[in-house]
Structures are given as structure tokens and as C-alpha cells.
Amino acid sequence: MLAAAGCIAREAQSAESRPPVRVAVVGTGGRGSDLIRKLTTIDRAQIVAVCDDYPPHLEQGRKYAGPEARSFENYSHMLSEMTPQAVVVATPLVQHYGMCREALDAGCAVFCEKTMCHTVEEAKTLTALIEKTGAVFQVGLQRRANAVYSQAAAMVDAGMLGQITAIKCQWHRNNPWRRPVPVGKDHPDWPDLERRLNWRLYWEYSQGLMTELASHQLDVANRLLKSLPRRVIGVGGIDYWRDGREVFDIVFCIYEYELPQPVFREKEAKSGRSDAPSEATAFSAEPYKVRVTYSSLQNNAFEGASELVMGTKGTLFLTQQKGLFYREYGADDPGWSRDGRIDRDASIITSGKTLKMSNDPWVHRGKPFEIDNQSDDTRDELVAFLQNVQDQNPETICNARTGYENALTVLLGNQAMREGRSIEFPTESS
Numbered sequence: 001m002l003a004a005a006g007c008i009a010r011e012a013q014s015a016e017s018r019p020p021v022r023v024a025v026v027g028t029g030g031r032g033s034d035l036i037r038k039l040t041t042i043d044r045a046q047i048v049a050v051c052d053d054y055p056p057h058l059e060q061g062r063k064y065a066g067p068e069a070r071s072f073e074n075y076s077h078m079l080s081e082m083t084p085q086a087v088v089v090a091t092p093l094v095q096h097y098g099m100c101r102e103a104l105d106a107g108c109a110v111f112c113e114k115t116m117c118h119t120v121e122e123a124k125t126l127t128a129l130i131e132k133t134g135a136v137f138q139v140g141l142q143r144r145a146n147a148v149y150s151q152a153a154a155m156v157d158a159g160m161l162g163q164i165t166a167i168k169c170q171w172h173r174n175n176p177w178r179r180p181v182p183v184g185k186d187h188p189d190w191p192d193l194e195r196r197l198n199w200r201l202y203w204e205y206s207q208g209l210m211t212e213l214a215s216h217q218l219d220v221a222n223r224l225l226k227s228l229p230r231r232v233i234g235v236g237g238i239d240y241w242r243d244g245r246e247v248f249d250i251v252f253c254i255y256e257y258e259l260p261q262p263v264f265r266e267k268e269a270k271s272g273r274s275d276a277p278s279e280a281t282a283f284s285a286e287p288y289k290v291r292v293t294y295s296s297l298q299n300n301a302f303e304g305a306s307e308l309v310m311g312t313k314g315t316l317f318l319t320q321q322k323g324l325f326y327r328e329y330g331a332d333d334p335g336w337s338r339d340g341r342i343d344r345d346a347s348i349i350t351s352g353k354t355l356k357m358s359n360d361p362w363v364h365r366g367k368p369f370e371i372d373n374q375s376d377d378t379r380d381e382l383v384a385f386l387q388n389v390q391d392q393n394p395e396t397i398c399n400a401r402t403g404y405e406n407a408l409t410v411l412l413g414n415q416a417m418r419e420g421r422s423i424e425f426p427t428e429s430s
């Protein structure tokens with residue numbers, strides 16, 4: 001087992017002579033409250049204000065933030081009354097763009113919960129603004145701060161997986177997403193309250209499973225493949241929770257990427273690997289395609305949330321807590337310790353050969369090589385953000401460009417499903 005070496009900013013004691021970052025949190029519902037609780041454990045943070053326009057949630061935020069934080073029901077009012085150094089935006093998706101802009105205009109650094117924006121246009125405009133001003137901005141895709149995923153990226157870079165040909169990811173759940181409304185259906189406030197608390201279920205505020213769940217995992221795909229997809233097809237529907245919601249309760253998408261032929265293929269040919277294609281056909285300069293499948297359902301939690309990255313030399317099974325590497329049959333090139341990044345003892349991987357599939361789905365798994373993660377990636381992403389605020393460093397672990405590419409990926413998936421057609425991704429110039 002290897003303890004993964006994360007690339008996130010560590011809380012180096014030496015950096016702590018600086019005053020803490022004055023942080024305000026807007027949106028103190030589920031996620032905002034979690035973030036407040038994490039922030040209270042980080043020396044680099046001082047929560048100076050919390051804001052929510054729904055009094056029960058504001059009260060919750062105040063309770064977690066402690067008596068020194070001021071509280072506001074109105075966001076613009078908060079920004080005009082005080083100037084926090086950083087704003088954490090944890091409101092419904094439709095609010096992200098406007099709130100980020102206001103905070104940036106007020107000179108604040110911004111940590112914006114995923115997904116960056118409700119529309120592609122918003123994400124594009126916000127990215128242009130941030131890149132122009134050099135503001136410190138981070139999107140809350142916490143796998144970017146997770147040691148399992150950093151280790152996976154290093155293993156891909158070291159060629160341990162060979163040529164990646166497919167990634168399968170899913171987030172399967174068994175719950176309706178629906179939150180209880182504290183008044184009866186006959187109460188005049190019911191319609192407003194229902195939409196406020198269940199904003200995720202309506203297109204006006206949300207983009208459904210793609211922005212709420214798929215964003216995390218398709219960011220893993222984009223990161224490992226170092227590319228955006230070229231096109232996406234998909235189907236989705238409301239086939240179980242027919243309770244008045246608008247967003248799909250089941251989504252299936254296939255993304256197609258086009259990547260240049262990896263350099264190590266030439267080495268493979270020279271090594272005379274027995275099953276390598278003949279030189280005449282193997283090393284065409286043509287780009288090759290990688291297919292990434294994504295599914296989410298809300299009435300069956302089998303398989304949960306994970307990503308399976310499949311390459312010619314091995315397979316990585318990734319979750320936030322653990323990564324498992326299974327070596328593929330025929331991949332006996334010991335070049336895995338390239339650059340000294342992978343310990344040679346990792347030869348334990350040989351026991352994880354995925355020799356051949358049988359009718360027993362577990363037979364091929366063998367004993368895998370494990371990447372273990374003991375850390376809290378949400379807390380770690382906040383630590384990394386705060387350090388960049390202190391350093392005035394716009395190169396955050398999930399910057400605006402990454403946030404934009406992530407938003408584009410999930411939003412075009414929705415478009416493919418809603419319009420029932422294949423959607424091409426824009427090229428650099430478009």
C-alpha cells in the first residue's frame with residue numbers, strides 16, 4: 001500500500017506568521033454550513049461574516065461560525081458594509097455567476113462551489129474577467145485536493161496505465177433529492193419555499209445531476225486525459241421520481257475525446273511486445289479516441305460514486321477514499337518507476353493481473369495495488385485556497401479555466417440529452 005503524496009498546499013507552520021484571511025460565506029444551507037465548520041478548524045481563516053436570505057439557514061450559519069462573525073440577509077449589503085478578503089459562494093447554481101462577479105468587483109478572492117455557472121456563457125464571461133484581472137478564484141471540486149486523484153494523475157503521467165482507451169464513471173444513489181418543506185401544501189408560502197429548498201429539481205436554478213454530481217467525476221476525466229471532449233451524446237429522463245420535478249432523475253452520457261498518440265507506443269513497438277500491432281499499422285499519427293461514460297441514477301445506489309480508468313497496461317479504480325490499481329495482462333514492462341515517482345516496490349502490482357474475464361466478475365481482480373487517503377479533501381481544498389489568497393497567487397488548484405472547462409463539459413452533456421442529439425464541443429477558435 002502506498003500513502004499517496006498529495007500535491008495540495010500543506011499547512012506549513014512557517015507560513016503562519018501572516019494574519020488569517022478574512023472570509024465571508026454566502027449561502028449557509030447544507031454545503032455552506034459544512035464549509036463554515038471546516039473553516040473554523042483552519043488557522044489561516046477568520047470567518048468575518050455569514051450571509052443567507054433564508055432566516056433558518058442564516059441562524060444555522062451563525063451558530064457554526066461563532067459570535068464574532070457578522071450576519072447578513074442581503075449579500076450586496078454585506079459587500080458594501082465590509083470588505084472581506086475572500087468570499088465563499090455556496091448558494092444555488094443560478095446565483096453563482098452574479099455573486100462571484102459582485103465579490104470580484106469588490107476586490108475579493110472567491111471560492112465558488114461547483115459547478116462554476118448555470119450557463120456556458122456565464123462561465124465564459126466570468127473566466128475572461130478573472131483571467132484579465134488576475135483575481136484569486138477557485139472552484140469547489142474537492143477531488144482536485146484529494147491525494148488519491150493526485151496520485152492517479154502521477155501514475156497516468158508515468159505511463160503506468162499505458163494508453164488510456166476508456167473511462168467509466170458513475171454516481172448512483174437511492175434518494176429523491178427532495179427536501180421537506182416546513183409548511184403544509186395549503187400554506188401560501190409553500191410554493192416559494194418548496195422551490196427555494198428544492199432548487200436542484202428545477203431547470204431555472206439548477207442543471208440537475210450533471211452539475212450536482214457529474215461535475216466532480218467529469219473533472220477527473222478531463223484532468224487525467226488533459227483534454228476537453230470533442231463531442232457528447234446522451235439520454236436522460238424522469239422515470240422514477242415523477243413528483244413534479246423538471247430535472248432528470250436518470251442520465252447516461254458518452255463523451256468522446258480525441259488525443260494524440262502517446263509517445264510510449266513507439267517504445268512498445270521497439271520492445272517487441274508480442275501482442276503489439278505490426279509497425280505498419282500501430283503508430284499512425286492519427287489521433288485516437290477515448291470514450292468516457294457517465295451515469296447517474298437516483299433509485300439504485302449500486303456501484304455508488306467511482307471512476308474506472310482503463311488503459312492498455314492497467315486499470316485504476318478511484319474513489320475519494322481509496323484508489324486501486326490492477327495490472328493488465330501483458331504489461332510486464334518494469335518502466336513504472338520512471339522519474340523515481342513510483343516506488344519500485346510497487347511490483348506488488350504484478351499480483352493484480354487482470355488476466356482474463358470469466359463468468360465470475362471478481363476473478364480478474366486479483367490483489368490490487370492500493371492508494372490510501374486519510375485526509376479530508378474539502379478541508380484541504382479550503383487550506384489550498386486560503387494559502388493562495390495569502391500569496392496572491394491566481395494559480396489555484398481549480399482555477400477559472402478549469403472551472404469553465406468543467407462547466408462546459410457537464411452543460412453540453414445536458415444539452416445533448418435535452419435536445420436528443422450529438423453535441424460538438426467548441427474548438428479553441430470558436
Ligand SMILES: NC(=O)c1ccc[n+]([C@@H]2O[C@H](COP(=O)([O-])OP(=O)(O)OC[C@H]3O[C@@H](n4cnc5c(N)ncnc54)[C@H](O)[C@@H]3O)[C@@H](O)[C@H]2O)c1
Binds near residue numbers: 027030051052114142
Ligand atoms: N462540493 C460538494 O461536494 C458539494 C456538495 C453539496 C453542494 N455543493 C454545492 O453547493 C451549492 C449549494 O448547495 P447546498 O446543497 O448547500 O444548497 P442549499 O439549498 O442547502 O443552500 C443554499 C443556500 O443559499 C441560500 N441563498 C439562496 N439565494 C440566496 C441569496 N440571494 N442570498 C443569500 N443566500 C441565498 C439559500 O437560502 C440556502 O440556504 C451548490 O452549488 C451545490 O452544487 C457542493
